[in-house]
Amino acid sequence: MxxxxxxxxxxxxxxxxxxxxxxxxxxxxxxxxxxxxxxxxxxxxxxxxxxxxxxxxxxxxxxxxxxxxxxxxxxxxxxxxxxxxxxxxxxxxxxxxxxxxxxxxDWEHRFSNMQQHTGEHIFSGIVNSRFGYDNVGFHLSDSEVTMDYSGPISDEDISRIELATNEAIWQNVAVRCEFPTDEELKDIDYRSKKELSGQIRIVTVEGYDVCACCAPHVLRTGEIGLLKVVGCQNYKGGVRVSILCGKRALDYLSGCQKLVSDLTGFFTTKSSKIMDAVTRQKDEIFELKGRLSESTDKLLKYEMEDLAASSEKDGVFLVRDHALEGNDMRKTANAITERFPGLSGVFAPAEGGGYRYILASGSAGLNAKDLQQRLFETFGAKGGGSPQMVQGSISCDNISEVIKWLEEAKV
Ligand SMILES: [Zn+2]
Incomplete structure (x- = not known):
């Protein structure tokens, strides 16, 4: 074959x-x-x-x-x-x-690449003329377009360059691609992304950029339609800028518009008031969390007093019926060991199934790690910790079986 x-x-x-x-x-x-x-x-x-x-x-x-x-x-x-x-x-x-x-x-794919690539030329040409920085890294895939510049650029300057690039697009200037002779090349001042060999192809965006490049470009800048900067981050002492041109820019902005529209519906407010609504909600959540924490602490205190008064045991194992934050797990374990001298513990459902646990040692100073080791061997539990406090997870169908075993095992 x-x-x-x-x-x-x-x-x-x-x-x-x-x-x-x-x-x-x-x-x-x-x-x-x-x-x-x-x-x-x-x-x-x-x-x-x-x-x-x-x-x-x-x-x-x-x-x-x-x-x-x-x-x-x-x-x-x-x-x-x-x-x-x-x-x-x-x-x-x-x-x-x-x-x-x-x-x-696939012309839609190719034309999009021509739009992205020509947009990059204008943007990089303006960066080079205003700041003297080179484009030292370029990446054009189906999902992103990034350029790495050799020096820092502020967010304000990025916005100014974005506007200047779009003005160049709206002026609809010509883009020329040519293979000059070695003699002609000597008189051309052009950017290049790397040391080039062989016949050099020069791409000129009239009035904005002259650069050595091998890719296809649009004939006039108006075909780019729009350039939108969608990301900017510090990168290797310079800056990495992400852009989108043409339909990709339109699709991105349509996505943003849909998100804003959904949020105005969600908060029943105008788009200009969304941040106020989010900030207000964040403050309310912060305050409610504080009040919930106070109430939980009070409830835990009453629960422990009840338990201590009604139990003759030297330790207890509590099972909560809802997931607890790590902090609440520890608070509960500490509250138990303050009142019970032996080994105690708390179990709460884990997100992916099974239970998370903390076992802790009270004033009698028993070793929680020993009990945990037996929990590993008997129920395949996982975890680690110190002799005073251990934590981990256990996957089981019937947690009451584990509790019954613990109450008998620690004696
Ligand atoms: Zn190019």
Missing amino acids: QSLFICGTMCSMVKTREIYYEDAYISEFDATVLECTRRDKGGFSVILDATAFFPEQGGQSSDIGVFRMEDGSQIPVSHTSIRDGVISHITDEGIEPGSAVHGII
């Missing part, structure tokens, strides 16, 4: 003709299969004489799409990569060398 698809060898392959450099807007093309090899990782690697599929490179994810075959069937292309100028298309099905294919790029 494998040999059927191999023709020639990679090292003798001629470079693939890159249709995306002739015109970034070509989304369909005809080509001939030169080679098809089965990949160790699964699927096939298909090499054509020419392609409009842009391969993954320079921090940008690859084009995806389909090959339409002469019989009308379609073979999906899930990834595209380049090595020594030869472009490989990853498919699930093998294709006989010599076959004609009609390549169709």
Whole structure:
């Protein structure tokens, strides 16, 4: 099977003709299969004489799409990569060398990448001209677009650059991509993300940026539509900025708008009053938690006095019917050991099932760890602690069985 698809060898392959450099807007093309090899990782690697599929490179994810075959069937292309100028298309099905294919790029995906990438050029060009910082890291995937700049930028300045970038978009200026000669290149002052070799491609956003870049871009900045900064964090002495352009920006803002709309309904208030409502609710919760804690402490005190008065035992094991915060578990254990000299404990339901427990030693100074060890052996409990206090979890269907065992075991 494998040999059927191999023709020639990679090292003798001629470079693939890159249709995306002739015109970034070509989304369909005809080509001939030169080679098809089965990949160790699964699927096939298909090499054509020419392609409009842009391969993954320079921090940008690859084009995806389909090959339409002469019989009308379609073979999906899930990834595209380049090595020594030869472009490989990853498919699930093998294709006989010599076959004609009609390549169709997922245009929505490609155009989105062109919008994100050109938006990044304008933003980085403005950062470079205003602050002198370089874009030292670029990442463009289907879920995020990030740029790493070599120096710090304040939030206020990020907002100013965002506005200036959008103004450049609204001016709808031309974006030119060209391969200058070595002689011409000497006179061009351009940004570059890394040391480049081979023929340099220069992308110029008129009045905003001149940068060496290999990816497809839009022809005029107006096609970017909108650039929105959605994140900014300190990163390696500089700053990492996350942006979204075009439909991705619109989808993001629609999500934000929906959230605000839901919150105005939830709090029955205007959008401008949401933060007031959230702050008020937070303050109320804080106050209620304080009052609940006071009431719980009082209740615990009465409960302990009742228990101490009615019990002849030197220790008790309480089971709560609802989950307790770690602090409440400890408070309860401390309250018991203040009144009972022996070994005592408290159990409360755990979130994922079973129970959380604390076992504690009173004034008689018995070793809680010994009892815990026996709990491990008998019921498969887990946990740790000191001779005075141990805690952990136990998965059991019938907690009263455990309590009955504990009351007998500690004697
Ligand atoms: Zn670019």
